[in-house]
Amino acid sequence: MTHIGYLVAGWSIGLGVLGAYALSILIRGRKLSSQVLPKRRRWMTSDGD
Amino acid sequence: MAENTNSPTSIPDNTSSPTTRILGWVTLAGLALLVIFAFFVSPEDSRQTADGTIIGQFDAVRLLYIHVPSAVFAYVSFSITGLGSIIYLWRRTRWWDHVAHASAEIGVIFCGITLLTGIIWGRPVWNTWWEWGDVRLVTTLLLFLIFVGYLAFRAVPNEPHRQARNASILAIVGALNIPVVNRSVEWWENRTLHQRSTLADLKIEDETLLTLMIGFAVFALLFLWLLVHRFRVAWLSKEAAEAGLEQALAERRAEASSSSGAEVSGSSRAEASSSVEARS
Amino acid sequence: MIAPLRAVALIAGKDLRIELRSRVVFNHVLPFAVLVLILFGFALDADSDALSSFAPGLFWVAVLLAALLAIGRSFALERADGALDSFRLANISPVAVFAGKALAVFVQLLVLEVVLGIGIVVFYGASLEKPGLLVVAGVLAAAGIASAGTLYGVVASQLAVRETILPLLLLPVLAPVLIGATRAFGDAFGTVAVNGWSWLGLLGAFALVYTTFGALVFGPLLEEG
Numbered sequence: 001m002t003h004i005g006y007l008v009a010g011w012s013i014g015l016g017v018l019g020a021y022a023l024s025i026l027i028r029g030r031k032l033s034s035q036v037l038p039k040r041r042r043w044m045t046s047d048g049d
Numbered sequence: 050m051a052e053n054t055n056s057p058t059s060i061p062d063n064t065s066s067p068t069t070r071i072l073g074w075v076t077l078a079g080l081a082l083l084v085i086f087a088f089f090v091s092p093e094d095s096r097q098t099a100d101g102t103i104i105g106q107f108d109a110v111r112l113l114y115i116h117v118p119s120a121v122f123a124y125v126s127f128s129i130t131g132l133g134s135i136i137y138l139w140r141r142t143r144w145w146d147h148v149a150h151a152s153a154e155i156g157v158i159f160c161g162i163t164l165l166t167g168i169i170w171g172r173p174v175w176n177t178w179w180e181w182g183d184v185r186l187v188t189t190l191l192l193f194l195i196f197v198g199y200l201a202f203r204a205v206p207n208e209p210h211r212q213a214r215n216a217s218i219l220a221i222v223g224a225l226n227i228p229v230v231n232r233s234v235e236w237w238e239n240r241t242l243h244q245r246s247t248l249a250d251l252k253i254e255d256e257t258l259l260t261l262m263i264g265f266a267v268f269a270l271l272f273l274w275l276l277v278h279r280f281r282v283a284w285l286s287k288e289a290a291e292a293g294l295e296q297a298l299a300e301r302r303a304e305a306s307s308s309s310g311a312e313v314s315g316s317s318r319a320e321a322s323s324s325v326e327a328r329s
Numbered sequence: 330m331i332a333p334l335r336a337v338a339l340i341a342g343k344d345l346r347i348e349l350r351s352r353v354v355f356n357h358v359l360p361f362a363v364l365v366l367i368l369f370g371f372a373l374d375a376d377s378d379a380l381s382s383f384a385p386g387l388f389w390v391a392v393l394l395a396a397l398l399a400i401g402r403s404f405a406l407e408r409a410d411g412a413l414d415s416f417r418l419a420n421i422s423p424v425a426v427f428a429g430k431a432l433a434v435f436v437q438l439l440v441l442e443v444v445l446g447i448g449i450v451v452f453y454g455a456s457l458e459k460p461g462l463l464v465v466a467g468v469l470a471a472a473g474i475a476s477a478g479t480l481y482g483v484v485a486s487q488l489a490v491r492e493t494i495l496p497l498l499l500l501p502v503l504a505p506v507l508i509g510a511t512r513a514f515g516d517a518f519g520t521v522a523v524n525g526w527s528w529l530g531l532l533g534a535f536a537l538v539y540t541t542f543g544a545l546v547f548g549p550l551l552e553e554g
Contacts, residue, residue, distance in 0.1 A: 003173045014165070022278075036288040036292055197497070201494060202484070205488050207488065223502070237508045
């Protein structure tokens, strides 16, 4: 396979960034969930605020 | 996993729901499939010219299966941010503001991946990390910076309604600026190295097109998963900020009534807090 | 209610009068812009060929950096006593406030451009070939920078981090102005073989788009919450 170094670098940076970002969202979500009452965590409802 | 004793109900202590959990696993499986197709199923890019020399990108083409889908979905994300911002200014519902914010953040991530994989791909194929004369490259970089600015603006504490409204205006101006930047860069150098749209290329190999299609499908799922979770994080952080404010107010009220005794109890909050200020 | 055109003249006049008395742009921003030209001289190793051929681009980078300071100054004037709110209390239309602030910045940018223009002739040895093109490009670019700058300036001025966020928000948006104005000046100074006049369309369109859009959204931007 030609350009193997470029391929590994490109794909690992791409997937690495995506993985790290997804993980950071999940962690942020968990942290914030504990600060919000369960009844205010019902998703996708708009209270017209 | 930390169990929260305060919530014995079925509402989870995170941003997942059964649907997003399934979506998440399907996306992960899709990414694995994309890697297999990109590296092992799709052929290298090479063709013979009339005089018999073999030209092409060879295996570097495999980088495009992450570069092109992330570029497309970066532009999708920013379009949704622009659209969400317009709807926010019209309807003024918190829902659309969260959508615009979430989509912009995902767009910046996708756009960053597009730029990085593009730079890495450009080195072997164009023989340069960066090409100033390429319109799409320079436009995408400026788009990236404009939305980095948008996110920086949103990260600064501000009065919530003013922040949402001004951020919407910034997003719309930023999105409007893209065609202007695109035209100006094109006139500036008036040459482009960028590949013509590969989908329109009739000589494209079947597996190449298939792999690209898998890339688009997987990135669509990934975008959806990220958008739903990021939206919920935005929702929660607003709720948490309000809960924190209510708690602080309650503490302050309790402090005021305990320090000034029975004479203040029953009087208005304004009087209670001014009596605290007078004492301190 | 004050007639809109009169309000524009009053607001621009007020800003320029404050400048004439305080001389903050004249005493701080103008010398800074000249300093930038001199720093480019050191950075390019005093190579007179390079300096004269890149003179148009270096000129516009210096203008953009100085414009950031001038725009920041323009809104620093309004910070005391919630002066921006008092425009609303006086029932002055937000369009007039936008136009007045932008007009004052525009005038100051023109003065900056004249001084820096003399600067690149003296320090970089640039030789002017098409004065008409130079004047039109300079005026159109200043108009674009002033209106986009006023639009972003008011957004930034409401934040505690206004000094650091304004460049990040404004400079990517001004990239087309830098490209177009550098090309037009390149032709005016004879450093690149392009038709500079064809770039005036871009500069004019940019100024028009941002003046229109700024006038449209300035009202909502001035409102509370």
